[in-house]
Amino acid sequence: MNRSIDQHAGPLPSAANGRALRGIASSDVLRVMGAEPQGTSTGVDALIERYMDQRDATYWDDSFIAGTCTVPGTDGDWTLVLQFDGGVGMRPRFLEALSAAGRAVTHSSNGGAPIDLFHWYEAGKLRTSFEWPIDRYGSTPDEPVPLMREIGFDLTEDGTGPSTDTNTAVLALAERLTGVRLTEELLKDAEYHFGHVPEEPAEEWTKFVIDITDAHGERFYKEVTREEVEAASARARAEAEAPIVILGTSSPAP
Template sequence: MTSVTAHDYAWMRSSPFFRYALGTGYTLTLVRGVAPGEVLRVMQAEPQGTCTGVDALIEQQEELFEATDYSYESFIAGVLTVPGAGGDWTLVLHFDGGVAMQPRFLEALSAGGRAVVHSSNGGKPIHLFHWYEDGKLRTSFEWPTAREGSTPDALNSVMREVGFHLSDDEGDTGVRVESKAAVLALAERLTGVRVTEEMLHDAECQLGHVLDEPAEE
């Protein structure tokens, strides 16, 4: 496990990517042991070719927004292979207005492995974090002091190390640093994947069009 903390992600405060992501709503998922094409299949995504860089992914999403009168009933997912703990991981990124990754997808993608996801709904400040292991939701939270899942306290020591303040004293903000930077650091602790501006700029993504609630097979 790396020693990364929220301070290692201070760059996000001036990042055009994160400014767009937090304004529009985004979901970033990291999956171990599942190839990008299989991730898109599990998400029941319609293949949409490839693109280079997050700016191109944003352009694709903006085109979809315009075509659907800015409806959030579907989104374009960008999927790529990234290095992490124990080998390759798959990073899934989409600007979905808060739709996020369906729990049933996360259960399937984490079966026999691990999935870590963080998201924001854009506009209203709802920021979520989920850790799945072997198909089960282990720890989930919006506020770090109100955790859920089968093992809600399993990450407490790591959360403190990356910068979260877990006190629920009256008047406490719940964090001692930028909360989104702490979430990024927590995700890296669990995956070994370092998200950087350069990675996002140069990413070679497979694309898929995902409906909010795809029809069951």
């Protein structure tokens, strides 16, 4: 199961007023995400139940249920977004909008594979992002390095340095940047605002390219147009829908 934990605040300390950090309400976060409101409830169990119901109803759909709540953090209240989304995560356009006047720090983890993703947005821009701690990118990829060293990330090129569990370390880094401490009690006792975030519309496309080079250096390259794909799909559907004729031993040969 994939989970994403997203933390948002209002304007940063440059606003010269700590209370300005109390900016983005739960309902506003859901609005920016284009979510359809689904009411409120207390406790993360209710969010998980909503997620399971929605997954069963739309298994192949990339829409998801998000829960938002208000939590204490650095210099004021923050909005916490918790979602179980099968890998969809917080889309970059959401994070750019939510951090336009402040900061957004996200962590997502795939329980079925050792994948822990971290993103830090500020003033609408991606500051630092990584899956592997030494492979960072963004406008300021090295800014959190001192914090990462304190926490215990392995930042050696060969991966032989001392390191804490990556999942734990990423959560600790998110806490350092937000002041939001995630505890079992916080998640159990919070009042969540639920929203159903719709699937992203599919992008228009005209062709795709197959470009494969095998172990012997042999290259296969082919461009396939949308018209070719649609024609092949139509033929496959027609063949699948055609009646099946079974000829008996006394039937004339076709």
